[in-house]
Amino acid sequence: MDWGDLRYVLAIARAGSLSGAARELGVNHSTVFRRLSAFEARLGVRLFDRLATGYALTVAGADMLASLEKIDQEINALDRRLSGRDLKLSGPVVVTTTNTLAYRFLGPHLAAFQDKFPGINLELVLATEYFSLSKRQADVAIRPTTTPPDTLVGRRLCAIAFALYASEQYLKTQGHARDLADHRWLGFDDNLSHLAAAQWMREKLPDARFALRSNNLLGLFSGAVAGMGVAPLPCFMGDTEPNLKRLFPPDPKMGSELWLLTHEDLRHTARIRAFMDFMATSIIADKNLLEGRRPN
Numbered sequence: 001m002d003w004g005d006l007r008y009v010l011a012i013a014r015a016g017s018l019s020g021a022a023r024e025l026g027v028n029h030s031t032v033f034r035r036l037s038a039f040e041a042r043l044g045v046r047l048f049d050r051l052a053t054g055y056a057l058t059v060a061g062a063d064m065l066a067s068l069e070k071i072d073q074e075i076n077a078l079d080r081r082l083s084g085r086d087l088k089l090s091g092p093v094v095v096t097t098t099n100t101l102a103y104r105f106l107g108p109h110l111a112a113f114q115d116k117f118p119g120i121n122l123e124l125v126l127a128t129e130y131f132s133l134s135k136r137q138a139d140v141a142i143r144p145t146t147t148p149p150d151t152l153v154g155r156r157l158c159a160i161a162f163a164l165y166a167s168e169q170y171l172k173t174q175g176h177a178r179d180l181a182d183h184r185w186l187g188f189d190d191n192l193s194h195l196a197a198a199q200w201m202r203e204k205l206p207d208a209r210f211a212l213r214s215n216n217l218l219g220l221f222s223g224a225v226a227g228m229g230v231a232p233l234p235c236f237m238g239d240t241e242p243n244l245k246r247l248f249p250p251d252p253k254m255g256s257e258l259w260l261l262t263h264e265d266l267r268h269t270a271r272i273r274a275f276m277d278f279m280a281t282s283i284i285a286d287k288n289l290l291e292g293r294r295p296n
Contacts, residue, residue: 161292184229235292
């Protein structure tokens with residue numbers, strides 16, 4: 001058995017389907033099917049039951065999976081340790097962050113880093129969830145959170161302030177509302193119910209009328225710009241959009257924090273260290289925007 005075949009078994013077991021495994025491995029569906037069939041034929045053992053709902057491990061497959069998980073952890077740990085000894089200021093750095101930070105804030109900081117370190121190639125992965133840094137899905141995370149994972153190391157850069165925003169167009173027609181609950185609101189769906197701003201809305205506006213709910217802050221942002229209603233938004237988004245007006249000062253109960261994180265085994269890799277140090281300095285210099293402090 002070689003690790004190439006075992007990776008396919010592990011990916012199918014985790015995804016429960018050939019298509020999910022293909023996405024994880026970066027190959028097509030037919031390649032996964034062909035590799036699994038050939039591997040099972042060589043072993044003389046069926047590892048998966050082909051069901052209408054997907055691929056389910058057989059007893060033999062489940063026994064193999066327990067060992068594969070341990071092998072995978074060891075290989076990932078070895079990869080991180082070897083990468084941690086890399087002293088060159090060149091090569092790839094995979095950065096994961098949210099689409100809102102990438103769209104409205106991080107661009108100039110990433111560009112300045114690339115200008116200073118042209119030998120380091122950046123790859124930006126946008127996702128609302130944490131990519132696994134322990135499995136090398138990403139090298140560095142720039143994430144809004146108040147509870148960073150214990151498995152990662154890094155630093156808190158600053159607060160991320162939230163405030164209420166609406167367009168001039170909306171305020172001309174609906175600005176007469178005496179109470180917050182009388183406004184049309186743009187809010188979060190269940191996918192973002194964990195955000196402090198979503199919890200604030202549940203407490204302050206239990207009977208609010210929602211013109212729009214979204215699983216993404218960019219959805220609320222675009223709705224607010226279009227005049228659909230009032231939206232809680234990060235100040236780095238709302239304050240930089242000329243068509244939006246901040247209704248009240250930022251409420252600390254809606255806010256979050258910005259963290260710069262990597263894995264313990266990668267922190268001494270030269271290109272990771274360079275990225276972490278540069279981005280920390282660059283972002284902190286711009287923290288007034290993130291913390292909602294407007295220039296006088």
